[in-house]
Amino acid sequence: MSRCTPRLAEGKSCLAKHDPHGALRSFEQALKLCPPARRRELASILFYLGIALVRLGNKGGALRSWTAASRLVKRRSPARTMLRRFSNGYGMVRQASLELDDLHAFYSVQLDRYLKTKPSRRIGSFAERDMIWDLLSQHWSELKDSGMLVGRCPQEKLSLFRRMRVVFPTVMAADERDFSVIPVNFARKERLSAADRCTCGSGLAYMACCGRTHGEDELLSGSF
């Protein structure tokens, strides 16, 4: 038994008593105390941390916690089951409909690009946020009405989202990356498809792991 075990047990009992805040504190302490070599125990703490985060309404944080847990234990695990349940084809929090999944991915891709043009990487005001949202909503409607998304998989849609140049009212710094998403497994010299295992060796699908799309909460807080 390591020093983190009692904290883990304490957190679980908080969860059973419907006290997610208390559980969160216990799991965070457990994570700090757990030696990195105890991968299964770490994975277990991360799994329960994800449960506490979902109960607190932070599904994005929960997904990150379960992804980290899944990377530690490379086989079937409760964290993988939760990832399948709560994440979508973009590796983001699953929304109420596929269209909302697409919209959130589109918004995040464009928000990411916008933030990269700003030295602060931050949105300064509600007015600025509204401006971005209005602008992106217009572009989204046009994209949807064009029919270009019909019958495409998330990976193809992501490429479309990245090719779509939204001109923001503030100065757009040139960002001349190649926006197509063509992940490659260099070891095998093959292109990866969305369902292929990630090259990092986690055993997760590429789009659920290193190829996942970062949500607004991560982009704005800078925590990935």
Ligand SMILES: [Zn+2]
């Ligand atoms: Zn990966």
